[in-house]
Amino acid sequence: MVQPKGTAVPKFLIGDTVKLKPRKLALVGKAQKPSPENKRFTKSRVGKVLDIFTKDSKGGSTCFYYSVLWTDEEFTQTGTHAQMRLALVERASE
Numbered sequence: 001m002v003q004p005k006g007t008a009v010p011k012f013l014i015g016d017t018v019k020l021k022p023r024k025l026a027l028v029g030k031a032q033k034p035s036p037e038n039k040r041f042t043k044s045r046v047g048k049v050l051d052i053f054t055k056d057s058k059g060g061s062t063c064f065y066y067s068v069l070w071t072d073e074e075f076t077q078t079g080t081h082a083q084m085r086l087a088l089v090e091r092a093s094e
Contacts, residue, residue: 008062011083012049015092018068019044021085045070046089050078 012018022044047070054062064083070076 010064016049017090018086019046019089
């Protein structure tokens with residue numbers, strides 16, 4: 001399917017398995033070693049895309065957001081995340 005130039009297309013589809021990209025933390029000074037509260041940001045979470053929706057930015061561009069069901073060993077919950085915060089793990093079977 002060919003999209004007209006300038007039309008945004010979502011990277012992920014419903015049912016895809018995605019993970020959260022790890023956050024980059026700047027550790028300065030005495031905080032050179034990761035503390036227990038900072039370690040939670042380095043672990044990737046894995047989940048399935050439940051829903052896709054768009055929001056318009058101030059500049060008028062369309063941004064994709066995903067509702068994701070996170071299935072960790074600790075707990076299961078849903079969350080809404082921007083496309084730039086997610087990475088594809090496995091494409092949903094079609």
